[in-house]
Amino acid sequence: MFSSRSMRLFKGVVTASVVTASVVALSAAGASATSPHAAVPRAKKLVVAFEVGSEADPFFQSMYVGASAEAKKLGVTLIWQGDPVNYSPATQIPIVEQLLALKPNALIIAPTDPKALEPYTTQAIKQGALVLNVDSGQANQKPITAWVTGNNVQGGTEAAQALASAMGYATNCTASSPCTVAVGVSSITTSTDAARVAGFDAELKKKYPHIVALNPIVSQSQPSVAQSGFSQDISAHNLKGIFAVDGTDAEGAASAIAASGKTDIKVVAYDAYATNIASMQAGKIAAIIAQQPTLEGKLIVQYAVTKLRNPKAKVPHLTTLPNILLTPASSAATLAKYQYVAS
Amino acid sequence: MSDAGGMPRVRPREDRVPWARRVRATIANQQFVLFVVLVALLVFFGSQNSRFFTTAEFTNLIIDFCGLILLAVAETYVIISGGIDLSVGSTVAISGVVGAFAMETLASHHVGEVAILLVGTVVCAGIGGAVGVLNAVLITKANLVPFVATLVTLSAGAGMALVFSRGADVGSNPAAISWSATGAWIFTWESMIVIAITIVLSLVLHFTAYGRYNFAIGSNAFAARVAGIDVRRHVASVYVVAGVLAGLTGMFFYIRLGAGAPTSGIGDELNAIAAVVIGGVSLVGGVGVMTGTILGAMILTVVTDGLIFINIQPTWNQVVVGAIIALAVVLQSLRPGRQGASA
Numbered sequence: 001m002f003s004s005r006s007m008r009l010f011k012g013v014v015t016a017s018v019v020t021a022s023v024v025a026l027s028a029a030g031a032s033a034t035s036p037h038a039a040v041p042r043a044k045k046l047v048v049a050f051e052v053g054s055e056a057d058p059f060f061q062s063m064y065v066g067a068s069a070e071a072k073k074l075g076v077t078l079i080w081q082g083d084p085v086n087y088s089p090a091t092q093i094p095i096v097e098q099l100l101a102l103k104p105n106a107l108i109i110a111p112t113d114p115k116a117l118e119p120y121t122t123q124a125i126k127q128g129a130l131v132l133n134v135d136s137g138q139a140n141q142k143p144i145t146a147w148v149t150g151n152n153v154q155g156g157t158e159a160a161q162a163l164a165s166a167m168g169y170a171t172n173c174t175a176s177s178p179c180t181v182a183v184g185v186s187s188i189t190t191s192t193d194a195a196r197v198a199g200f201d202a203e204l205k206k207k208y209p210h211i212v213a214l215n216p217i218v219s220q221s222q223p224s225v226a227q228s229g230f231s232q233d234i235s236a237h238n239l240k241g242i243f244a245v246d247g248t249d250a251e252g253a254a255s256a257i258a259a260s261g262k263t264d265i266k267v268v269a270y271d272a273y274a275t276n277i278a279s280m281q282a283g284k285i286a287a288i289i290a291q292q293p294t295l296e297g298k299l300i301v302q303y304a305v306t307k308l309r310n311p312k313a314k315v316p317h318l319t320t321l322p323n324i325l326l327t328p329a330s331s332a333a334t335l336a337k338y339q340y341v342a343s
Numbered sequence: 344m345s346d347a348g349g350m351p352r353v354r355p356r357e358d359r360v361p362w363a364r365r366v367r368a369t370i371a372n373q374q375f376v377l378f379v380v381l382v383a384l385l386v387f388f389g390s391q392n393s394r395f396f397t398t399a400e401f402t403n404l405i406i407d408f409c410g411l412i413l414l415a416v417a418e419t420y421v422i423i424s425g426g427i428d429l430s431v432g433s434t435v436a437i438s439g440v441v442g443a444f445a446m447e448t449l450a451s452h453h454v455g456e457v458a459i460l461l462v463g464t465v466v467c468a469g470i471g472g473a474v475g476v477l478n479a480v481l482i483t484k485a486n487l488v489p490f491v492a493t494l495v496t497l498s499a500g501a502g503m504a505l506v507f508s509r510g511a512d513v514g515s516n517p518a519a520i521s522w523s524a525t526g527a528w529i530f531t532w533e534s535m536i537v538i539a540i541t542i543v544l545s546l547v548l549h550f551t552a553y554g555r556y557n558f559a560i561g562s563n564a565f566a567a568r569v570a571g572i573d574v575r576r577h578v579a580s581v582y583v584v585a586g587v588l589a590g591l592t593g594m595f596f597y598i599r600l601g602a603g604a605p606t607s608g609i610g611d612e613l614n615a616i617a618a619v620v621i622g623g624v625s626l627v628g629g630v631g632v633m634t635g636t637i638l639g640a641m642i643l644t645v646v647t648d649g650l651i652f653i654n655i656q657p658t659w660n661q662v663v664v665g666a667i668i669a670l671a672v673v674l675q676s677l678r679p680g681r682q683g684a685s686a
Contacts, residue, residue, distance in 0.1 A: 055510075056505050056509075056510030056605070057510065058510065058511055061510060084502065084505050084510070085501065085505065085606065085609065188657060188658065214654050215654050215655065215656050215657060216657060217651055217657060218657040218660075220610070221606050222604070222606045222607060222608075222609065222610075223512070223600050223602075223604045223606070223607065224410065224596045224599060224600060224604065224607050224608075227599060227600065228403075228406075228407050228410070228647075228648070229651050231403045231406075231407075232400075232403060232648050232651040232652045233651065235394060235397070235399050235400040235403050235652065236392055236394055236395070236400070236651075236652040236653070236654070237394075248606070251512065251600065251602070251604070252600075255520055255599060255600050255601065258517065258520045258521065258524075258601075259520055259523060259524040259599070260399070260524070261524065273511070275511075275512065275515070278515075
């Protein structure tokens with residue numbers, strides 16, 4: 001009845017028990033840790049544990065596509081885990097503990113907090129695993145083998161430029177009549193959201209002084225909460241634009257604008273979900289900032305396996321993939337290339 | 344002030360209520376205090392931004408109030424009966440997602456929009472009712488305490504919403520969003536229906552035998568059983584009612600978003616319980632009034648929306664809500680005597 005992806009989601013709901021069962025199974029099969037930084041013979045199948053924040057998010061679903069394809073290509077076992085909904089260290093830490101009990105050869109993690117996960121990084125290295133970061137990164141990067149991420153500050157900068165352009169900054173935003181824009185985030189503590197807002201604010205300050213950004217509304221990954229918040233901003237201010245820092249906020253913004261009837265409000269949104277691209281093509285979103293989660297997933301698995309098979313091999317410590325600006329003028333091929341895909 | 348014989352009429356001493364005592368009694372009435380707090384909040388937010396007192400903003404406030412009140416009514420019934428229902432938020436998610444699937448299927452067969460929404464409402468209410476039946480079975484047949492039983496369905500419901508939806512929104516119904524914005528004056532059609540349901544359930548709680556049974560069971564289940572009330576059956580029915588109300592809230596969010604979001608309603612059980620506590624309903628059961636819950640939900644809505652409206656940093660929202668809950672609990676503890684069941 002359910003697709004393989006649905007089943008993966010269901011496993012995410014009962015993550016702890018599933019991982020525990022895996023521990024028992026692998027222990028029975030005689031899985032053992034390697035010594036620190038020792039090359040692993042090709043004959044031995046490598047185990048790469050990959051843990052993300054909110055596994056059901058289409059962004060991470062898309063990352064899974066790249067990671068699993070690369071793992072299959074390189075002939076390694078990929079253990080993919082993450083809390084299905086919560087992007088929080090409180091839910092991430094127990095899963096990391098279970099993954100470490102599996103004694104993986106490498107742990108790839110998207111830390112939900114820059115410091116809270118560091119003790120687990122130390123533990124992983126002590127038991128002989130490489131630790132790599134993807135998307136978000138921990139504060140102390142010294143023990144991290146590689147980190148692949150998107151350039152969220154650059155994405156925020158692109159968003160500011162796209163929104164200013166869509167609102168007709170040169171003619172419509174003046175010192176006497178500044179343009180007010182709303183900002184929506186899922187969480188104010190998430191490093192990626194914060195970086196996007198920082199890039200956005202810095203660009204407004206630098207190039208667009210006649211745009212006033214309101215304090216962000218916090219949607220907690222719920223589109224209905226985002227819609228409610230944006231409805232307040234629309235009601236309270238003569239709103240000209242919205243920067244939706246993730247897909248949830250984009251959906252809330254589109255609904256709030258539709259309900260208010262103020263269709264002249266311009267929206268620039270993060271994340272190339274299929275629904276967002278459809279909204280852009282329907283004229284509801286002016287531009288989309290796309291990340292490259294599939295490529296992130298592919299590269300980080302590639303780097304992990306390269307280092308495991310040859311510890312002397314060089315892999316870049318930090319790989320920053322640019323965020324891509326998509327507009328209605330983007331070609332169909334470009335849209336297809338950057339649209340987030342699901343398994 | 345004299346009788347027929349010209350003698351001054353003297354009221355018996357016990358009938359005389361000094362004005363000071365009347366004032367004290369009025370202040371001790373939690374509903375009165377809540378009403379004053381609500382008015383004060385409205386005046387405060389209105390003084391900060393004159394747009395607050397507009398038809399558009401009051402429409403927003405009522406819509407957001409309606410997104411909370413059915414869950415709060417459900418919790419009022421359950422808590423007065425001596426239980427608690429942690430699953431209502433997850434039930435919103437699963438019912439919204441399943442209802443959206445049903446509506447998508449009908450839309451693909453070119454069924455009319457009104458019929459789609461009616462069927463969707465029935466499906467959402469049915470799914471909610473099914474979750475309520477499951478809660479009822481766990482509580483009255485398996486003898487689980489309500490906290491544990493509904494914790495089970497909270498987790499399972501949230502997980503199943505993700506499984507069914509594959510982590511993404513289900514459906515796209517712009518017509519529903521358009522309809523959600525129509526109505527008369529500050530009331531949309533959707534909010535009118537919710538308010539009507541709230542009024543009916545308030546009357547049932549305070550003016551019918553069913554409501555009196557609820558108070559009796561919450562006050563002393565043993566005494567209620569001795570008095571001839573079928574306690575198990577009544578408790579089961581209360582959880583089914585709560586489930587149906589949560590299902591209807593799922594439909595409410597579907598109409599607002601034009602889609603079934605698997606994260607809609609997640610965590611809203613805490614907001615509903617907060618509204619109930621602010622409204623003066625005792626968490627040990629047997630005591631409470633629906634007007635208190637309604638005022639509690641209104642205060643929560645006005646605070647949450649008002650802080651966005653006047654552009655306060657989002658972090659303060661939770662602090663203010665927490666302070667209001669604390670104030671309500673303190674007020675309850677200061678009351679000279681507990682209010683009667685249906686006072």
